[in-house]
Amino acid sequence: MIFNSPEFLLFLPIVFLLYWFVFKKSIKIQNFFVVIASYFFYGWWDWRFLFLIAITSFCSWASGLLIEKNRASQNTKKAKVVNICNIVLNLLILGVFKYYNFFVESFFDIFPTLSNDQILISVILPVGISFYTFQALSYTIDVYRDKIEPTKDIIAFFAFVSFFPQLVAGPIERATNLLPQFQQKRTFDYAAAVDGCRQMLWGFFKKMVVADNCAVFVDQVWDDIPSFSGSTLLVAAILFSFQIYCDFSGYSDIAIGCAKLFGIKLKRNFNNPYFSRDIAEFWRRWHISLTTWFRDYIYIPLGGSRTTKAKIVRNTFIIFLVSGFWHGANWTFIIWGAFHALLFLPLILLGKNRKYTDNIASNRSFPTFKELLQILLTFLLATFGWIIFRSDDITQAMQFFRGIFNISIISIPMISKCFIFIAIMLIVEWINRNNEHEFQIQSRYRVVRYIIYYTIMLSIVLLSTQQETFIYFQF
Amino acid sequence: MRLFLKKTIFFFTIWLAFSTIVDFFVTKAIRGSSSRAIRVWEDVLNSKINEDIIILGSSRACDHYNPAVFDSITGFTSYNLGQHGKKIDMDILRYNIFKKYAKHQPKIIIWDVHGQSICFSDGWYDGIFTPYLYKKEIWSHLDSPQHDFNIFDRIIPLYRYWKKPYIFNYAFKNARNDANPYKGYVGEGGIIDTTATKLFEANDLKCTIDSSILASFKNTLLKMRNDGSFVVLVYSPLYYKGVPLLIGTNEIVSTYQRIANETGSIFINYLQDSICKNERYFTQYVHLNKEGANVFSHNLAKRLIPYINQQ
Numbered sequence: 104m105i106f107n108s109p110e111f112l113l114f115l116p117i118v119f120l121l122y123w124f125v126f127k128k129s130i131k132i133q134n135f136f137v138v139i140a141s142y143f144f145y146g147w148w149d150w151r152f153l154f155l156i157a158i159t160s161f162c163s164w165a166s167g168l169l170i171e172k173n174r175a176s177q178n179t180k181k182a183k184v185v186n187i188c189n190i191v192l193n194l195l196i197l198g199v200f201k202y203y204n205f206f207v208e209s210f211f212d213i214f215p216t217l218s219n220d221q222i223l224i225s226v227i228l229p230v231g232i233s234f235y236t237f238q239a240l241s242y243t244i245d246v247y248r249d250k251i252e253p254t255k256d257i258i259a260f261f262a263f264v265s266f267f268p269q270l271v272a273g274p275i276e277r278a279t280n281l282l283p284q285f286q287q288k289r290t291f292d293y294a295a296a297v298d299g300c301r302q303m304l305w306g307f308f309k310k311m312v313v314a315d316n317c318a319v320f321v322d323q324v325w326d327d328i329p330s331f332s333g334s335t336l337l338v339a340a341i342l343f344s345f346q347i348y349c350d351f352s353g354y355s356d357i358a359i360g361c362a363k364l365f366g367i368k369l370k371r372n373f374n375n376p377y378f379s380r381d382i383a384e385f386w387r388r389w390h391i392s393l394t395t396w397f398r399d400y401i402y403i404p405l406g407g408s409r410t411t412k413a414k415i416v417r418n419t420f421i422i423f424l425v426s427g428f429w430h431g432a433n434w435t436f437i438i439w440g441a442f443h444a445l446l447f448l449p450l451i452l453l454g455k456n457r458k459y460t461d462n463i464a465s466n467r468s469f470p471t472f473k474e475l476l477q478i479l480l481t482f483l484l485a486t487f488g489w490i491i492f493r494s495d496d497i498t499q500a501m502q503f504f505r506g507i508f509n510i511s512i513i514s515i516p517m518i519s520k521c522f523i524f525i526a527i528m529l530i531v532e533w534i535n536r537n538n539e540h541e542f543q544i545q546s547r548y549r550v551v552r553y554i555i556y557y558t559i560m561l562s563i564v565l566l567s568t569q570q571e572t573f574i575y576f577q578f
Numbered sequence: 579m580r581l582f583l584k585k586t587i588f589f590f591t592i593w594l595a596f597s598t599i600v601d602f603f604v605t606k607a608i609r610g611s612s613s614r615a616i617r618v619w620e621d622v623l624n625s626k627i628n629e630d631i632i633i634l635g636s637s638r639a640c641d642h643y644n645p646a647v648f649d650s651i652t653g654f655t656s657y658n659l660g661q662h663g664k665k666i667d668m669d670i671l672r673y674n675i676f677k678k679y680a681k682h683q684p685k686i687i688i689w690d691v692h693g694q695s696i697c698f699s700d701g702w703y704d705g706i707f708t709p710y711l712y713k714k715e716i717w718s719h720l721d722s723p724q725h726d727f728n729i730f731d732r733i734i735p736l737y738r739y740w741k742k743p744y745i746f747n748y749a750f751k752n753a754r755n756d757a758n759p760y761k762g763y764v765g766e767g768g769i770i771d772t773t774a775t776k777l778f779e780a781n782d783l784k785c786t787i788d789s790s791i792l793a794s795f796k797n798t799l800l801k802m803r804n805d806g807s808f809v810v811l812v813y814s815p816l817y818y819k820g821v822p823l824l825i826g827t828n829e830i831v832s833t834y835q836r837i838a839n840e841t842g843s844i845f846i847n848y849l850q851d852s853i854c855k856n857e858r859y860f861t862q863y864v865h866l867n868k869e870g871a872n873v874f875s876h877n878l879a880k881r882l883i884p885y886i887n888q889q
């Protein structure tokens with residue numbers, strides 16, 4: 104089931120009412136209901152893959168208990184083995200479903216004489232597998248590192264892994280944040296629920312009005328690159344930058360807002376990445392839950408930035424390449440990761456990667472001219488990265504770049520109505536850049552607030568296209 | 579919680595009222611559009627089509643048959659009911675709705691058919707009916723799973739316009755090139771680009787004849803005849819370089835001929851006509867431009883005169 108479907112419009116109020124009115128009396132029953140609702144939500148797409156979530160959840164839960172048991176009996180070696188086994192098992196499932204054909208194809212590309220098509224299998228990629236696998240993995244690793252007590256409550260753990268708002272496309276939650284919320288009694292918070300509705304509404308606007316309309320233009324251009332001038336290709340690349348942002352951050356907004364209705368607070372996943380002044384700041388604001396996951400579980404264990412320069416270079420490349428590979432079994436994602444590593448390296452080697460940790464123009468209404476230039480440059484660099492990311496293969500990406508950088512760049516491009524939607528989105532997000540999310544309407548007057556809400560709702564109804572799925576479902 | 583539910587109900591009650599008003603104005607704006615697709619349906623639903631000849635068919639029918647030419651040559655009045663949607667089941671749906679509102683049965687029905695008309699149906703193109711779902715007579719034809727609509731489209735204000743941008747394209751975007759039709763006809767300008775590499779959409783090249791569509795086609799032809807109409811099936815011109823690319827054309831042409839014989843209709847095939855060889859008459863491989871449409875309409879109208887005299 105996807106958020107922008109009629110089924111979800113029915114599903115959400117029913118689950119909400121049952122959650123607060125029928126199953127409220129006991130946490131266990133309420134959590135059990137969360138699991139049932141979440142499995143129903145996921146199974147609507149394909150019930151056969153529910154067993155994968157169940158296996159991942161059970162193994163991680165059992166591993167947590169085993170790690171704790173072995174540590175209690177001073178058997179740290181065994182605890183380590185359990186942790187590694189769980190990691191390997193989860194990555195194996197992920198590898199088979201997501202990367203099997205990639206590795207086989209790449210192997211035969213290197214050794215074409217050994218080519219054998221029968222080894223390739225048709226595997227459907229289970230929606231959201233990378234998200235819930237990483238979420239489950241973080242739990243056992245945190246238990247192993249003694250950052251969290253393992254839970255004996257299997258229902259609460261299953262609810263933590265499968266909680267439907269963030270099950271298929273994040274934010275990738277940590278057990279330290281989400282699991283305790285399933286272990287204590289939730290109380291309905293009126294202000295949080297209203298704020299959640301607001302955030303969901305903004306998420307729907309970003310997805311259905313901005314992203315989906317950009318997709319129409321972007322797909323048209325990417326399907327027939329040679330037919331378009333350099334300037335139009337550049338416009339398409341810019342529109343794709345906004346499409347992917349609004350698609351994914353829109354999903355996150357809906358997920359976080361939806362969770363608030365159930366008394367659950369999820370972590371922020373995006374923080375105005377396109378207002379960043381350099382690429383390091385961009386990565387602190389883009390897909391925060393994944394970036395911090397890689398930082399905490401890969402980058403820092405490798406030594407992070409507190410090591411020799413050679414190792415810093417190595418660590419930076421590893422984290423960006425892995426991040427690229429996480430997105431999918433395609434060389435474009437890996438090159439995209441390498442491209443960002445190259446942009447990031449000079450900053451980290453010069454010690455300037457944490458230069459901008461505050462919000463831009465936090466005490467002013469507008470950015471300075473210098474800041475504006477920095478924002479535009481960062482955005483342009485990110486956009487070049489997105490060209491690689493969006494392309495089907497490296498050849499297509501190169502074709503796109505060649506198409507942009509020729510004499511036809513100096514021509515009048517095709518213009519899309521999407522720029523109007525993007526402008527509205529950017530203005531609203533700029534105004535709210537210091538708030539918890541980008542649509543915290545502050546007006547005291549209910550009439551003003553309602554007019555804004557109804558206008559947004561009307562635009563969703565009348566301006567949305569037939570596009571449905573979210574880009575990040577494929578990851 | 580109680581406050582939240584109260585406010586939610588309050589919020590959506592106002593939304594319901596607001597969206598009902600907006601729905602009314604949006605529907606009115608669409609129905610007021612000068613676009614050909616909308617104007618034809620407005621004429622149908624207001625029972626304004628009471629002509630001697632009606633033309634049925636897909637977008638090829640829209641572009642190929644100029645009623646002004648038919649009127650002047652045959653002395654009968656005519657109306658072009660062609661609509662986008664290449665399958666014959668779509669034509670049947672339109673004809674059935676037309677029949678409900680028409681005051682008289684047409685004397686002659688020209689039904690434009692082509693390679694894809696009787697093939698397996700993969701979509702209904704029924705978005706044109708979006709503004710009219712509240713009409714019982716329309717809804718009764720669309721209330722089945724194969725159509726794009728469900729009950730919520732009918733009962734929830736504005737819902738039917740959600741994720742359906744094509745109706746706005748019909749009404750507003752396309753209206754720029756497709757406005758103010760004369761008896762359902764506007765015609766297309768431009769001349770074919772014979773250097774184009776993509777002549778047809780890939781799935782237009784091959785046809786698997788659908789037996790159920792064929793059966794309902796035959797039934798409709800028989801009904802038309804029983805209602806007193808004389809039916810002329812026409813395979814109108816295609817640019818000749820495109821014809822050899824189509825797979826199974828001979829089988830399809832002989833199927834139309836057979837069905838025409840079985841239902842007391844006639845079948846006229848223009849695939850070998852000299853019109854097909856003149857690139858000046860085409861705007862693309864499967865569509866005639868205005869000049870081509872006039873030449874073709876003139877030719878067909880003349881061929882129909884003996885049959886008209888029998889009416």
